[in-house]
Structures are given as C-alpha cells and as structure tokens.
Amino acid sequence: MIIKEINIRKMNMTMKSPFTTSFGSLQVKEFLLLEVTDEFGNTGWGESTAFSSPWYNEETVETNLHIIRDFLIPLVLDKNFGHPDEVSEVFAPLRKNNMAKAAVEGAIWDLYAKRNKLTLAEALGGTAKKIEVGISIGIQKSTEELVELVGTYIKDGYKRIKVKIKPRNDIEIIHALREAYPDVPLMADANSAYTLKDIALLKQLDDFNLMMIEQPLASDDIIDHAKLQKELKTPICLDESIHSMEDARKAIELGSTKVINIKIGRVGGLTEAKKIHDYCMEKGVPVWCGGMLEAGIGRAHNIALTTLPNFLLPGDTSGSSRYWEQDIIKPEVVADDGYITVPNAYGIGYEPNLEVMDRFTVEQFYFKA
C-alpha cells in the first residue's frame, strides 16, 4: 500500500467531568487525529494519546505535531508498505516519541486491515468476540463521594474498579471501598506518587485483597519496583515504566512487575504492543489494556488490541458515554454489563462521525504525495 495523503486534525473536546490523578486534573482534552489515504482511496485513522502538558510522559500535543510533520510523515508519504510492521521498522531509528509514532502507525494498521478486508482485531491476530472492561476512577472530593460513585459503576457491571491514589489519599479510601464492597475486583493506580520510603505504608495495602497496585514508584524505575515487590503480597503492575518489549523483558526478569498495562501510545504502536503481549504470554505474565481518556478512534484501537489471548484482565477501556457527551465515531462504543462487543466491520470497525469531528477540530494540516 502506498501512502498518498495524510490529514492531521488538532482536536479539542471537553470531557463530561474532570479526571484527577496524583499528577493533576484534566477536563479539556486536546489531541491529534490522523487520517491516511492509499493509492486506491482507502483510508485509515489513528489517534495520538499525548496530552497538552507533559505530566504523564514527556510528549505533548505540540511535540507530537512537530515530530509527525517534520520526521514521521517524510518517512511514510509516497512510500510503499507491505505490512504495518514495516512502519514500526522505519520509525525505529528515531528515539522515543512513542505516542507520535503510534498515531501514524495506528492509522496505517487501520488502512491495512481495511484494504485486506479484515477487522483490525483479525489483522492483529485477535480472536475474542467481546472483551471484559473495567473503569478507572479519578481522585474525588471526598471518600463518601468516591464510595457512592464506585457503587454506580458496580451497578453498571464494570468488571474491575480502579481508583487513583496518592499520599494522604490512599489507605483510608481503599479501606472505605473494601468496607462498602468487600468482594469487588479492586485495584489502585498511584501514577508514580510514592518512593521506597513509603514501603511501610504500601505494605498496609496488602490487607485489602487488591488485584494489583499500578505504578507506585517513579515513572522511569524498574529497580526500586523490584525491591518493593519483594516486600509486598499485592502484585505490582507497571504502566509508565514500560515503553518496549525490551523494557518488559527487563522488568519481568528483575521481578519488578507481575502484570503489565499495555498502552498503544506509550509503547510506540500496535506492532510493539503485540510484541509485549506475545513476550508476556510466553512468560505467563497477564496483560491488560490501559487507557488515555481516548476519543472513539483511539478507543477502537484499544478494543482491537484487547482481543489478543493474553489480555486476561479487564482493561480501562470504558464506553464512550463515560467520557463524552458525543463521541467522534459511529456507532459509539457501548459497554454493556462490563462487556464491549468487538465490531465486525473492517479496520477499526467504527466509522468516523465527520459532523461531530468537524465541530471539535481546531486546526488541520494536509499532506499529499
């Protein structure tokens, strides 16, 4: 397939409610969408998961725009690819900037699947017809409000509840949630808010039968996580620390993690995500699909990835309506009793809703071979 046209949309959408983590609060979401077109007029869509500011990782919407326009597009425009894995190869000499790479590679994966009359899930080798999903809940104003909110999501049927914790907003809320919901599959995500000085406090979490604790220590660490895991019964799951299959290998060899959260953007695209998945499967380490508060295009990519067999735990991919008044795809993603049905249509399986997309597009950049 020859990449003939690329259109970048800079989007600005406001979420229904702010999402608060240990590193800050987010409600207005700026992000990039990419549409690629081949020599026959087939199209594919990708979404960048970088935020406006570099607090989750070092990338931003603006750095992604710079890297995509000035470095990645010249490597793909008017070039011929037999398979999207080759895109990942041509991007490899450029260091990091994984979310920028993933947005371009993701659009080409969708295009590839459509051209070959496959669903994106099939193109990846996934077989699940429906996926189990959980929900990730930000820090709330009070413990009472959190307990109530969690109750509504349990009623909705979400298969796993994840709550954000940070110092002084941890043991008390987990204790309250366990009192209210003794048996619900529950986990906590610290987004790197702790250090090894907090071992005694983190050990208290062992009393609450959590499925796992996500990224308790520094965002670039795998050494201290190994030390912490030796002290904890609760399994550690790494998010921020894993950018590649090599990172996954090292973390698993060191004993820093027992579960891995795979985010397509963080690892540089679906090709690398699949490599991490396959490596973890071989090692008996379960994975699940993380989320970056995506709009419909990114959400659709997450659903396709989750159909691979080692996605053994419910991920963060909730339905569109949990985030947006109106999503940018048709139909919207629906989570029903904690299940999302994998779409049958070719490629990502959802159509772009151009009317809604246009409404939230603030700028476009068009490239033609």
Ligand SMILES: O=C(O)CCC(=O)c1ccccc1C(=O)O
């Ligand atoms: O609902 C989602 O998309 C996942 C939300 C989430 O947990 C998250 C959202 C923004 C940045 C980081 C994270 C995370 O998984 O750490």
Ligand SMILES: [Mg+2]
């Ligand atoms: Mg996380």
